[in-house]
Amino acid sequence: MPRETIRKEAAPPVTPHLTDYEQARSDFTWSQARGALAGLPGGGLNIAYEAVDRHTGQGRADKPALRCVSRDDTVSTVTYGELARRTSRFANVLRSLGVGRGDRVFTLLGRCPELYTVVLGTLKNAGVLCPLFPAFGPDPVEQRLRLGDAKVLVTTATLYHRKVAERRRSLTGLEHVVIVGPGAADLPGTVSFDELMSAAPDTFTIPPTAPEDMALVHFTSGTTGTPKGAVHVHEAVVAHYATAAYALDLHPEDVYWCTADPGWVTGMSYGVIAPLVHGVTVVVDEGDYEARRWYRILGEQKVTVWYTAPTALRMLMRVTPREGPYDLPRSYDLSALRFIASVGEPLNPEAVVWGRDVLGLPVHDNWWQTETGCIMIANFAGCDIRVGSMGRPLPGIEAAVLRQGEDGRALVVDGKVREVESHDVSGELALRPGWPSMFRGYLHDKERYEAAFADGWYLTGDLVRRDADGWYWFVGRADDVIKSAGHLIGPFEVESALMEHAAVAEAGVIGRPDPVAGNVVKAFVSLRPGIEPSAELERELLAFARRRLGPAVAPREIAFDENLPRTRSGKVMRRLLRARELGLPVGDLSTLEGSA
Amino acid sequence: MNRTEALDAVKESIAQAVPDADLAGLGLDDPFRDALEMDSLDFLGFIEILSERTGVRIDDEDTPRLTTLSGSADLLVARTE
Numbered sequence: 001m002p003r004e005t006i007r008k009e010a011a012p013p014v015t016p017h018l019t020d021y022e023q024a025r026s027d028f029t030w031s032q033a034r035g036a037l038a039g040l041p042g043g044g045l046n047i048a049y050e051a052v053d054r055h056t057g058q059g060r061a062d063k064p065a066l067r068c069v070s071r072d073d074t075v076s077t078v079t080y081g082e083l084a085r086r087t088s089r090f091a092n093v094l095r096s097l098g099v100g101r102g103d104r105v106f107t108l109l110g111r112c113p114e115l116y117t118v119v120l121g122t123l124k125n126a127g128v129l130c131p132l133f134p135a136f137g138p139d140p141v142e143q144r145l146r147l148g149d150a151k152v153l154v155t156t157a158t159l160y161h162r163k164v165a166e167r168r169r170s171l172t173g174l175e176h177v178v179i180v181g182p183g184a185a186d187l188p189g190t191v192s193f194d195e196l197m198s199a200a201p202d203t204f205t206i207p208p209t210a211p212e213d214m215a216l217v218h219f220t221s222g223t224t225g226t227p228k229g230a231v232h233v234h235e236a237v238v239a240h241y242a243t244a245a246y247a248l249d250l251h252p253e254d255v256y257w258c259t260a261d262p263g264w265v266t267g268m269s270y271g272v273i274a275p276l277v278h279g280v281t282v283v284v285d286e287g288d289y290e291a292r293r294w295y296r297i298l299g300e301q302k303v304t305v306w307y308t309a310p311t312a313l314r315m316l317m318r319v320t321p322r323e324g325p326y327d328l329p330r331s332y333d334l335s336a337l338r339f340i341a342s343v344g345e346p347l348n349p350e351a352v353v354w355g356r357d358v359l360g361l362p363v364h365d366n367w368w369q370t371e372t373g374c375i376m377i378a379n380f381a382g383c384d385i386r387v388g389s390m391g392r393p394l395p396g397i398e399a400a401v402l403r404q405g406e407d408g409r410a411l412v413v414d415g416k417v418r419e420v421e422s423h424d425v426s427g428e429l430a431l432r433p434g435w436p437s438m439f440r441g442y443l444h445d446k447e448r449y450e451a452a453f454a455d456g457w458y459l460t461g462d463l464v465r466r467d468a469d470g471w472y473w474f475v476g477r478a479d480d481v482i483k484s485a486g487h488l489i490g491p492f493e494v495e496s497a498l499m500e501h502a503a504v505a506e507a508g509v510i511g512r513p514d515p516v517a518g519n520v521v522k523a524f525v526s527l528r529p530g531i532e533p534s535a536e537l538e539r540e541l542l543a544f545a546r547r548r549l550g551p552a553v554a555p556r557e558i559a560f561d562e563n564l565p566r567t568r569s570g571k572v573m574r575r576l577l578r579a580r581e582l583g584l585p586v587g588d589l590s591t592l593e594g595s596a
Numbered sequence: 597m598n599r600t601e602a603l604d605a606v607k608e609s610i611a612q613a614v615p616d617a618d619l620a621g622l623g624l625d626d627p628f629r630d631a632l633e634m635d636s637l638d639f640l641g642f643i644e645i646l647s648e649r650t651g652v653r654i655d656d657e658d659t660p661r662l663t664t665l666s667g668s669a670d671l672l673v674a675r676t677e
Contacts, residue, residue, distance in 0.1 A: 135635055162633075288629065289636040291656045315636065319656040328656070485637060517637055542615035551614075551635045 004349065006362045006385040014338055016382030017245045021392065024246070028395030030436060033242040037277070044208040047215055047237040048123035051276035052087055053206070055080040060279055067255070067301055068113045068284045075301075078113055080279070083120070086197075088204035090121025093196040097152070097176050101126040101207070102214060104148050107262075108132045108141060108155040108163065111286045114180045114193060115262055118154045119272055123215055123234075124206050130217040130229070133263030133487075137550030138163045139497055140227070144219050145171055147443060148229050152176045157183025160190065163550075211235035211436075217443060218265045220370035221490030223479040229443035230370050236269075236437035237277060239374040239396075244274035246394050247366050247378035248305055249339050257283035257297065258307040264487065265370045266343055269437070270307055274374075280305075291319040292328060299332025306337060309344040311485040313351045313363060314516045322354045329358055339381050341366055344486025345518040346474040349388040365390050367474070369460060370488070371452070373437025377472050389471045390464070398432035400457065401425070401466050408478040408575075410459050417455040423468040426475045430457035480574040482511035484519045489553055491574055497548045498523055498555070501541055503531045508564050508572035509555065512581055523555040524577050526564050533560035597650065602672035605650050606665055613642035624666040652676060 018024045038054045040046050055063070061081030068076050078086070099105065105122040107129070109115045122129045130148045132141060141163045145153065150173065153164065157179050168174065168189060177190040184192035209215075216232040244250045248270065256275045260267035275282045283301045287293055289312060298306065320328050340355055340363045347365035355363035366378035367390040377399065379391035393399045401420040405411035410428040411418065420427040438458070442449045452459055463475040482489040491509035498507040506526045511519030525541065527533060538558050546554035565576040579585065597605070607619050610628065617632045629639060643662065647654045652675045654662070662668045 135633065288639070290659055292660075311636075315640065485635075516640065520637075539615050544616075546614075546616040551633055551638055556637075556641075 004387040019382035025395045045211045046209045048120040056084045064281045071287045085202035086117040087121040089200040091125040091204040092200035094125045103151045105152040106130045106150045135552035139548040142167045154178045230439040231441045239437035240274040243374040247375040249381035250278040254280040254304045256305045257303045302336035305339045309486040345483045352387045371439040400430045401427040412454045426465045429460045429462045429464040485517045510578040521555040522557040524561045597676040602669040606668040609646040
């Protein structure tokens with residue numbers, strides 16, 4: 001396979017944090033990285049202190065922390081000082097509600113300034129923050145609130161009305177619903193964010209939090225069963241800070257825009273926490289993707305570092321192709337931009353090169369997942385890019401490629417795994433635990449947590465190859481989890497929703513490759529006896545699933561199939577559905593029903 | 597294309613892109629993207645369907661006009677005059 005390498009200039013305008021990869025790896029220690037942070041004045045470590053209060057004490061109170069672009073394009077600025085006062089107010093609000101240490105506070109909010117207040121205020125109060133993606137439907141929202149033992153939900157009147165109100169009574173542990181914006185007065189059982197905030201004092205002393213105290217829960221999806229709540233602790237901030245220096249090359253003077261929604265781990269770790277800990281100015285866009293809007297924001301806000309996703313880049317590539325014309329990007333002054341990174345799904349080589357030609361900067365792919373809590377493998381600002389590669393492990397991160405067993409996952413024999421010894425041979429990507437933002441468990445699910453490790457390695461579920469020089473190349477998933485528009489979708493969750501429809505006997509859900517989204521969710525459905533497939537029923541099922549699951553999770557395509565392939569134990573074989581869909585060889589079918 | 601035809605084309609395209617769309621409850625001047633919870637992929641799908649159905653070329657430049665039913669219908673009428 002031809003591998004293009006993009007070389008970097010010897011003396012870029014801003015000297016990258018990492019220029020000599022080998023040196024950086026050999027010099028790095030996590031305890032040194034910890035030393036870059038302040039720690040709580042009375043001892044302990046708290047993410048919100050590092051992200052906000054520390055700056056105000058170091059003369060940066062007047063520096064813009066957030067630059068919020070609203071839907072109607074008005075721009076408001078929140079300084080670090082103001083953010084410190086707002087988050088203290090919210091911490092006091094929580095305290096006044098009787099919400100304290102370890103209590104779970106959920107957000108179901110758009111990218112509004114209040115989201116930052118709630119996230120950081122909760123962490124100040126030693127609570128645990130669980131963000132939800134607003135494009136989830138009522139089913140995923142309810143399930144996560146339940147699994148996460150939500151005590152407080154902060155949302156808007158519209159989102160509450162659409163996704164929570166009807167199910168509120170069954171969520172007995174949910175004591176408080178706080179409504180941002182208007183509408184609380186008309187919604188029984190809710191309180192107004194603004195009213196609570198105006199009554200709360202704007203100073204707050206953060207109680208001691210230990211590095212190992214739970215801080216965040218991010219829900220992610222597996223192949224089977226319910227979503228998993230990955231637990232992260234305050235110490236994660238050490239990794240957020242260090243990796244944002246290496247992989248995003250953040251410098252204090254940067255204006256930084258992460259386009260990921262804070263309802264997902266990227267939007268939280270690198271849209272909220274890491275940039276604020278670095279003391280940079282964070283651009284927050286409340287609006288939806290639109291090519292012109294995005295170019296305008298990059299230009300008008302003088303964004304210097306931009307962290308986005310392949311789906312977004314591919315949408316931009318459609319509107320402003322590499323072949324030109326470049327009228328749209330050139331109608332804005334993008335000269336401040338100096339570094340672009342992407343995450344969420346593999347970045348196709350075309351997108352890397354598109355960035356170089358259209359924006360004047362190549363796109364740097366990197367890789368990590370909810371469980372790792374921070375970037376693990378990256379193309380660095382100060383190093384050449386191998387186009388199409390996810391890059392090399394960060395300082396402090398040890399990665400390996402493990403031999404696969406029959407089920408596609410790492411082969412474990414007598415508790416031992418084996419590394420793939422040759423280069424360019426695919427296997428499961430594994431990581432040596434020990435970095436600070438490593439997840440500490442799945443909520444209420446010790447068994448699945450333990451199953452994620454073997455022989456001293458964390459098994460990622462992603463298949464990769466490593467080339468002779470140590471660069472990693474993404475190959476695919478080792479399981480049935482679907483990556484669509486950068487979001488992980490559990491097929492089981494989608495199948496379960498479809499099977500609640502009276503016409504559906506069984507469902508198998510896969511990702512169908514899509515030029516923009518990477519994959520889109522496609523469901524194969526068999527119907528109950530006596531029910532005939534029709535275009536009408538297809539629409540009805542699509543609508544049914546979408547009402548329950550929301551646009552982020554619902555299938556976009558349904559195919560009727562009366563003979564879904566099943567294993568002997570009766571489970572729908574998604575692997576085979578996928579092979580059929582792609583016209584691939586179906587492989588070993590010895591476990592298939594009726595084949596032996 | 598007259599305005600009624602244009603409006604029908606817009607509604608049908610939305611219904612196809614967003615299967616659970618409640619168009620009955622949607623006013624002509626309501627911003628539909630938010631009301632119907634259309635994400636970027638839905639919106640992209642809507643534009644493709646609308647363009648295919650009507651034969652009208654729709655560019656990214658036009659998307660600011662495609663926020664309401666009436667705005668979208670007006671665009672189609674203007675383009676087919």
